[in-house]
Amino acid sequence: MKNDFPQPSARRQVLKQAMAVSALTLTGIAGLSVPTVSFAASLSKEERDKMTPDDVIERFKQGNLRFRENRPVKHDYIEQKRSSASGQFPAAVILGCIDSRAPAEIILDAGIGETFNSRVAGNISNNDMLGSMEFACAVAGAKLVLVMGHTACGAVKGAIDNAELGNLTGLLDKIKPAIEKTEYSGERKGSNYDFVDAVARTNVELTVKDIRSNSPVLKDLEDKGKIKIVGSMYHLVGGKVDFFEVPK
Numbered sequence: 001m002k003n004d005f006p007q008p009s010a011r012r013q014v015l016k017q018a019m020a021v022s023a024l025t026l027t028g029i030a031g032l033s034v035p036t037v038s039f040a041a042s043l044s045k046e047e048r049d050k051m052t053p054d055d056v057i058e059r060f061k062q063g064n065l066r067f068r069e070n071r072p073v074k075h076d077y078i079e080q081k082r083s084s085a086s087g088q089f090p091a092a093v094i095l096g097c098i099d100s101r102a103p104a105e106i107i108l109d110a111g112i113g114e115t116f117n118s119r120v121a122g123n124i125s126n127n128d129m130l131g132s133m134e135f136a137c138a139v140a141g142a143k144l145v146l147v148m149g150h151t152a153c154g155a156v157k158g159a160i161d162n163a164e165l166g167n168l169t170g171l172l173d174k175i176k177p178a179i180e181k182t183e184y185s186g187e188r189k190g191s192n193y194d195f196v197d198a199v200a201r202t203n204v205e206l207t208v209k210d211i212r213s214n215s216p217v218l219k220d221l222e223d224k225g226k227i228k229i230v231g232s233m234y235h236l237v238g239g240k241v242d243f244f245e246v247p248k
């Protein structure tokens, strides 16, 4: 009987073949902008498990560089969908803002099955987000918790301006501690985007600390070296994601 589902070794072979084809294409059509590699399948358990948290960060740095240089890998989403349907082995969980301009998978050039994504205005943590991240790491085996803020964040600006609207008021209150903790000598107003960005960075740092304080599950995994909990800022202008460690 023919097995319709390629085993991991066969999947790697498919990937190698796809890469070889892409390389040939590059050679054959010099001067045209074509993807350099093809990600044919989603991450396998074997591929994910052998990565360290630092490997995952490096993978994202490379993906963000490809994004900025407009040379993303040629994702085979149909194959990624097919190969991940029976099981997922994501490398990271990302806590990012809902901002339409900051889609983590695109700006990190990641595929289907590669990242868990929690999104909420101002990338703040709460018990439900913590539960999601605990599932991602302690149950599903993700190696990295990445908190991702971004420049010109409307939620951060709203917190600085004391905006009030329905349930949004309470959410913005969770960002406000970052305003006080941000050392800044210029104008501390929402109209000053340099200040907004400084507060957004502080907000990421506080979110990382909140995660450690309020999730013994994740803190324990981090203390054992099984995961890392790190911060990052996505720059809308230029497209760079800066990764940074937050001291314990």
Ligand SMILES: [Zn+2]
Pocket (backbone or CB within 6 Å): 097, 098, 099, 121, 122, 150, 152, 153, 154, 155, 156
């Ligand atoms: Zn935002």
